[in-house]
Amino acid sequence: MSELIDYIIVSVVLVAIGIYGLVVKRNAVRMLFSLEIIANAANLNLIAFSRNLSNAQGQVFALFSIAIAAAEVAVGLGIIIIAYRLYKEIDVEEFKSMRG
Amino acid sequence: MADPLFIGVAVLTVGSAIVSLESRELIYGAIALAISMMGIAGFFLLLDSPFVAMFQIAVYVGAVAVLVIFTVMLVRTQALFSTKEDKGRKSAGIILMLIFMAGTGAVFLVSGLNSQTFDNSKAPSAIDFTAIGQQMLTYYSPALIALALTLAGAVIGALALARREEIEQKNE
Numbered sequence: 001m002s003e004l005i006d007y008i009i010v011s012v013v014l015v016a017i018g019i020y021g022l023v024v025k026r027n028a029v030r031m032l033f034s035l036e037i038i039a040n041a042a043n044l045n046l047i048a049f050s051r052n053l054s055n056a057q058g059q060v061f062a063l064f065s066i067a068i069a070a071a072e073v074a075v076g077l078g079i080i081i082i083a084y085r086l087y088k089e090i091d092v093e094e095f096k097s098m099r100g
Numbered sequence: 101m102a103d104p105l106f107i108g109v110a111v112l113t114v115g116s117a118i119v120s121l122e123s124r125e126l127i128y129g130a131i132a133l134a135i136s137m138m139g140i141a142g143f144f145l146l147l148d149s150p151f152v153a154m155f156q157i158a159v160y161v162g163a164v165a166v167l168v169i170f171t172v173m174l175v176r177t178q179a180l181f182s183t184k185e186d187k188g189r190k191s192a193g194i195i196l197m198l199i200f201m202a203g204t205g206a207v208f209l210v211s212g213l214n215s216q217t218f219d220n221s222k223a224p225s226a227i228d229f230t231a232i233g234q235q236m237l238t239y240y241s242p243a244l245i246a247l248a249l250t251l252a253g254a255v256i257g258a259l260a261l262a263r264r265e266e267i268e269q270k271n272e
Contacts, residue, residue, distance in 0.1 A: 002106040004216045007143065008208050010110050014117060016201040021121040024193035029126055029172065033133050036164070037117050040140045043156075051147040052218060056231035059152050060240055062144075063232070066152075066159050067247055071254035073164045077171045078261040084175045 007048035014041035028080045028090045032073065039069045106146060113139030126172045134165035151229050 014037055021034030043062045050058020084090050113136050120132035137160035144153035208214070236244055 002103055002146070003218060005208065005214050006106060006110075007147070008213060009205060010114065010143070012204045012208065013114055013201060016197045016204075017114070017117050017121065019200060020193045020197035023196060024190050025121060027126070029168070029175075030121060030129065032168075033120050033129060036133060036160075037120075037136065040137065040160075044140055044143055047144050047147050047149050047152060050149070052216060056228055056235055059149050059228075059232055060235045062149075062152050063155055063236070064240075064243060064247055066155055068250065070159050070164055071251050073167060074258050075254050075261075077167055078258045081171060081174060082261055090175055 004048055004052045007044060011041040011044045011048075014038070014044070026091050026093050028083065028092050029077075031092065032076050032080070035076075036069065036073065039065065039072075109139050109142040109146065112136075113143070127169065130165060130168045130172055133168065134161050137161050137165070148228075151232060 018034040018038035018041065021037070022031055025031055025034065043065055046058045046062045046065065050056065050062070080090060083095055087094055089095075116132040116135040116139065120129045120136060123129045123132060137156065141153040141156040141161070144150070144156060
């Protein structure tokens with residue numbers, strides 16, 4: 001039977017992978033993927049501690065967190081599409097100025 | 101010691117998270133991200149939270165993955181396939197990742213969390229939806245309303261982002 005620490009280690013690994021993606025990747029869509037991975041690692045921690053403490057509040061928080069992350073992805077992808085229209089490029093180093 | 105099912109789901113989740121960042125084509129990366137989200141949903145099932153697992157599959161695999169794949173198809177161009185990252189930054193990123201993993205992992209392993217075990221006598225029953233619904237509509241109802249307003253704001257913001265281009269084109 002797996003214990004709390006196993007889930008924490010998995011989420012630490014996922015956060016480390018997300019940080020690696022944010023540091024190395026210059027593609028805006030891949031940076032968004034990294035953010036999603038980090039958000040999911042946080043959700044995994046919430047559920048693992050909810051199971052450990054045997055109450056439903058962690059699950060409620062995870063549901064809120066998933067809904068917020070969905071809104072964040074929608075807005076992030078909208079911004080990426082606008083930036084692509086303006087610059088014909090989704091490399092963040094090419095986004096030299098923020099003027100519309 | 102962890103059981104084989106847990107190890108399988110962990111390998112699936114972490115492996116496809118790496119593939120989603122390292123695959124050559126972005127569309128395969130999007131599919132690998134969806135598989136990674138499925139793995140997270142599998143963890144939720146292992147943790148006796150089937151409601152959150154179904155929510156995760158509906159929102160992430162159903163909505164977010166489809167949205168990402170549509171975006172990748174919209175911006176399908178040569179720009180997506182160019183890998184402009186240099187070797188130095190990549191190795192620095194890998195070193196940073198390993199240091200973070202080792203440091204944080206060591207802190208958790210020596211902390212008191214290492215001796216925590218799941219209390220199976222107090223395990224929530226498999227279908228614990230009523231508690232979630234009660235919490236959401238009583239104690240957390242202000243948060244639920246704020247969440248609804250946030251989602252509405254996100255929808256209006258995305259609409260405004262999409263509209264601006266048309267207005268500019270009309271003005272030209």
